[in-house]
Amino acid sequence: MSKTVLVTGASSGIGYQICKDLLTKGERVIGLSRTIDKSHPLNEFERFIPWQCDLSDITQAGDLFQTLIDNIGPIDALIYAAGVCYHEPFGQTKMNSITEQLNVNLVSAFLLCEQAVEHMAKQSAIILLSSTLAEKPIATSAIYSASKAGLEQVMKASALAGAAKQISVNAVALGCVDTPMLSQHRDDNLEQQTRLKALADLHPLGLGKAQEVAQIITTLLFQPWTTGSVIKVDGGLSLN
Numbered sequence: 001m002s003k004t005v006l007v008t009g010a011s012s013g014i015g016y017q018i019c020k021d022l023l024t025k026g027e028r029v030i031g032l033s034r035t036i037d038k039s040h041p042l043n044e045f046e047r048f049i050p051w052q053c054d055l056s057d058i059t060q061a062g063d064l065f066q067t068l069i070d071n072i073g074p075i076d077a078l079i080y081a082a083g084v085c086y087h088e089p090f091g092q093t094k095m096n097s098i099t100e101q102l103n104v105n106l107v108s109a110f111l112l113c114e115q116a117v118e119h120m121a122k123q124s125a126i127i128l129l130s131s132t133l134a135e136k137p138i139a140t141s142a143i144y145s146a147s148k149a150g151l152e153q154v155m156k157a158s159a160l161a162g163a164a165k166q167i168s169v170n171a172v173a174l175g176c177v178d179t180p181m182l183s184q185h186r187d188d189n190l191e192q193q194t195r196l197k198a199l200a201d202l203h204p205l206g207l208g209k210a211q212e213v214a215q216i217i218t219t220l221l222f223q224p225w226t227t228g229s230v231i232k233v234d235g236g237l238s239l240n
């Protein structure tokens with residue numbers, strides 16, 4: 001029987017590819033982001049349901065699961081792919097970017113995990129998208145790294161809490177994947193192509209592709225006896 005999967009960050013990058021992958025397999029997908037609506041290309045799939053929500057506003061995340069269940073029905077899995085990343089020189093971090101990164105990457109993810117463990121049925125699944133920067137920050141990533149390190153602890157606590165219902169909870173820690181997140185403006189004065197090449201060179205296997213990463217993530221969903229793990233998918237970045 002097909003599953004209903006809530007995917008945050010559905011409008012772009014890895015979240016978008018995850019939705020495509022699941023929909024192609026015949027699953028029903030609730031795709032959440034701030035901007036997603038009936039005009040988004042994922043609506044070509046009959047079993048796609050767009051849902052707008054701003055996860056930087058933690059009051060919107062507070063009772064989201066119940067609202068979705070009331071409107072759509074039971075949810076079998078959560079993939080939290082929403083994320084924001086601002087690289088700012090150390091000492092020049094803006095208050096807005098601190099709050100947004102913590103709320104989107106950590107607090108709303110925690111609130112959704114709590115609700116998912118409470119409301120989802122036995123043997124449901126949660127996957128949270130983390131980053132190699134959680135374990136190994138760079139000078140410009142303090143808050144992003146802190147948010148993803150926190151997310152990995154949320155994952156572990158949720159895995160313990162979900163175990164009674166055999167709900168598996170895991171995180172995937174990604175190296176650099178070629179998505180709009182990598183292309184956004186950074187204060188490093190490098191041309192786009194120069195920066196992408198420099199990032200690619202850090203990875204023995206080069207930059208990741210969203211399609212490949214999405215396929216790995218959807219394969220990890222509903223694996224029995226895997227919970228509480230941070231699974232690295234990084235093109236060998238951590239070998240360096």
Ligand SMILES: NC(=O)c1ccc[n+]([C@@H]2O[C@H](COP(=O)([O-])OP(=O)(O)OC[C@H]3O[C@@H](n4cnc5c(N)ncnc54)[C@H](OP(=O)(O)O)[C@@H]3O)[C@@H](O)[C@H]2O)c1
Binds near residue numbers: 033055130173175
């Ligand atoms: N790309 C990489 O190199 C890389 C590396 C390590 C980890 N990751 C992680 O992988 C995940 C996916 O990243 P990506 O590369 O696919 O990024 P992306 O292309 O920039 O997509 C980010 C997604 O998050 C959504 N989002 C951002 N702010 C939101 C908010 N306030 N409320 C709701 N949704 C929001 C965006 O949708 P809207 O703009 O429509 O709201 C978009 O769908 C993130 O958690 C990221 O931290 C990425």
